[in-house]
């Protein structure tokens with residue numbers, strides 16, 4: 001195996017930024033609209049971090065037509081990378097790897113709470129409790145009653161007029 005680094009690495013990283021995403025739970029690699037199942041989830045020392053030179057340990061191995069891809073994480077700074085190899089395991093390049101967004105059901109609600117950081121009294125002036133409940137559910141990706149959301153949407157303009165906040169759910 002060759003661990004040589006070339007100077008183009010940074011350029012490739014820029015071009016392919018955000019291209020590789022890892023479903024951490026199932027260790028599936030998502031890229032170019034595909035979901036690859038890992039062939040192996042062995043943890044091996046597979047290289048060194050380009051940021052801090054910490055050890056990169058493999059999370060999962062994937063086989064593709066062109067060769068192999070290894071998802072790895074730096075033990076020191078937690079940066080994740082995809083390392084690509086050809087069929088004979090010659091190093092081809094390192095690419096940024098990001099964690100895929102968690103499914104809405106497992107995601108934490110804090111991320112989607114921004115709209116509901118609005119004063120409750122303001123919201124309640126315009127929307128009924130059922131409408132508010134279904135706006136929140138929709139925002140969190142949970143099942144909701146469509147009619148309530150439609151009714152709520154019809155009042156967004158009114159809400160904006162009263163409180164100067166544009167809602168978008």
Ligand SMILES: [Zn+2]
Pocket residue numbers: 049050051052053054074075076077078079
């Ligand atoms: Zn690192």
